[in-house]
Amino acid sequence: MASSLVSARDRQTLVNVVYAAFPHSTFPRGPYERAADAVIDQAGKDPRFLAQLLQGLTDLDAQREVPFAELDADVAAAVLRGADGTPFLTAVVDSVVVTLYSDPEVWELLGYEGPSYEQGGYVDRGFDDLDWLPDPKIEHDEEMTA
């Protein structure tokens, strides 16, 4: 449950933080928004994390002339590096590294196919379709004794 203390602007800043932490040029904004919302949900259950989150976002906004969400990507990355190791950023990264890369849209963008059992696994769907190397032996000639 998201806290009412997290404003729409805080959420936008957090989405930009998530992007600055895990910048994939090929990803649309959706996965980053979902990862940010998961952080906000988690903070809603943990007052200490919520307090750190609100303060951390405020601190990031104060680092340059303009708010964090308006910074160019490389400047935003540099500002975020300044917060590396803070409890705020550590908690955000710990959450995002799980949710962002468990997002099926991200899997598709990275080429990962996710659950396979319902489709019969890969036995008839390319588990051995790599064709840029020769087929290797699968048994060695003799048992190694030493």
Place this chain on the structure above:
Amino acid sequence: MTRFEYDDSDVVVVVGSGAGGGTVANELCQRGFKTVVLEAGPHLTGEDYHQDEWAAFGQMAWSDPRTTSGSWQVATDFPGLPAWIVKAVGGTTTHWAGACPRFKAHEFAARSTYGDLDGTSLLDWPITLSELEPYYDRAEIKMGVTHRHGRPPLPANNNYKVFANGAEKVGYKYYSTGPYATNAEPYDGRPATVQDGFNFQGDKHGSKWSTLVAELPKAERTGNLDLRPDSHVAQIEHDASGRATGVLYVDRNGTLRRQRAAVVCVAGNSIETPRLLLLSGSAQHPDGLANSSGQVGRNYMRHTTGTVWGQFDKPVRMWRGETMAGVIADESRLDTDRGFVGGYYMETISLGPAFLAKFIAPGRWGTPVTELLDQYRNTAGMWIIGEDMPRADNRVTLSGETVDQHGLPVANVHFDDHENDVAMRRHGQRQGAAVYQAVGARKTIETPPYPSTHNLGTCRMSQRPRDGVVDRYGRAHDVPNLFISDGSVMTTGAAANPTLTIVALATRQAEYIATELNKTLS
């Protein structure tokens, strides 16, 4: 389902249902002994498993609190999670991949072979390879291990093709898709693999050997198995004569129960087993049950591990197919001229994006992580697994303050890498990178050790009672009807994945217990 009375003091109680516990239980049931298996976790089956790494981890992993100390990197990266093992029926056999190398003859005589290495507590096993060989055969037949006893090899998957071609180019000879305990063709009533790519998350198809799908159902069919999931053993009890009389356990309703027993076998994996002994201290055993040697919990080993990833110009799709059906054995040879003693294997491994992102550089973020993930499709992976050195101070103890949901002090796992471990890991990562570079890797990446999946040595076998906790059959030196049935008994860890050896040792132990019980019961 068979149920035995709490007061039935003829039963054998087995604590834990994984490779050791599930095997010893089935072997005893087959011989007609009433057996109660107490498993701390729930009874999950194939239908329950999630093909999603974090969901599966949340469902299967032993995530009760634990604490860590020492200089090993796991204590920094995963301070509350020293081990990645399972709390469910079938134990960590539901999570293991299936690699089944045997230990080598010299690995049973590590102290004699490697010498008196500073900072180690190396010791020879009280048994030899030749004594264990018949049980290795039985274990391999039981488990349907590929490449053995007429079982066909698994085919090459994509990850293996990269790995094996690289191996060939660097001059390695002993590479293959096994031995591996997953069916390439139907065997023992279980189907051939569909190469669905999920091993660590539980095998929905049942083609991988586990005690969940093989030993426990067979035991159940004898009518001699009383399997009680959600049953967390809190204490082993003994009488004035020093014999174990049964156990106290917390059942699924939170009620403390007493199960009496003729014999107690403990197989809780190498962290929980010593924890239970240490929790079972008494006036007669003030330092923990069966701990007159002071060795309970000591000599904890976790294998020297590391991961190497290779990234290529073309797709690999390493997630398709059997995760660890690829092994290079050349570096497992006895050769102390490499700057370290002991050997190691290289084995294929694959992680999904979620676990790769978490493990590739724990706690790190930014372009170093995202650039690696952007090449996910073109990534091949291998795991390095080698013999680590036992050290007296690498040990499992009871945590001073942290308790679990039952109020029981949790285990603290202390580990310092020995310089031999560090040298071996460095060598393995260099050789692993060379394998991938030989077939055109644009980039290779080294990943530090994961939370331990191989936990060994904390109740080690020894000839002399003062050097260890159990004898050559896994019987406690101090308590004649108490047995340790898991990887805790390993005197040294060898290079090979431990499950096959745990199953072989448990098979041999059950035969011994049966002989002994027949003497006392007749």
